Amino acid sequence: MASKFVLKTASDGQFHFNLHAGNGEIILSSEQYKAKPSALDGVESVRKNSQRDGAFEVKAAASGKFHFVLKATNGQVIGQSQLYTSEAGAQAGTESVKKSAPEATLQDDT
Template structure:
């Protein structure tokens, strides 16, 4: 299975995307978008910005967990990782986004079959 972005509609009627690695694990998630077109633009932004390390913001939570944000060139967060128990795991998550995002297919789960 190859990496993919999934677009979905939440209960609050906002569109979100998540990037899943080839093993099905979610490695990056978005904030909510009121329009699907904006969500699709967010995916394009991830594909572009994930290829430059300066757009990754490594974070440490108050309870010593680790995460990261992927930011656009304007500083806006376009994707957030899960929480990791170690720096090494977080850094591996970043590598996974770098490796998977550019060629990931987009699956729109809001379209009825």
């Protein structure tokens, strides 16, 4: 299975997307967007920024687990990961996004 972005409508009418790896697991989740075109712009921003040096930031959570965020050039967070048990796991997650995002298809479930 190829990687894909899945665009959805939230219960409040806003839009968001998840990036799924080839194995189907969600490797990145977006913020909420008020308009569908903005969410689609977010997908393109992930494609572009995932290839940029310094775009990912791995962070420790209060629980002792780790996650990463993907930031646009203006510093705004455009996506974040699930929690990982180790910093190395979160770092591997960033590599998965770098590999998957550029060629991922778009599935519109709105």
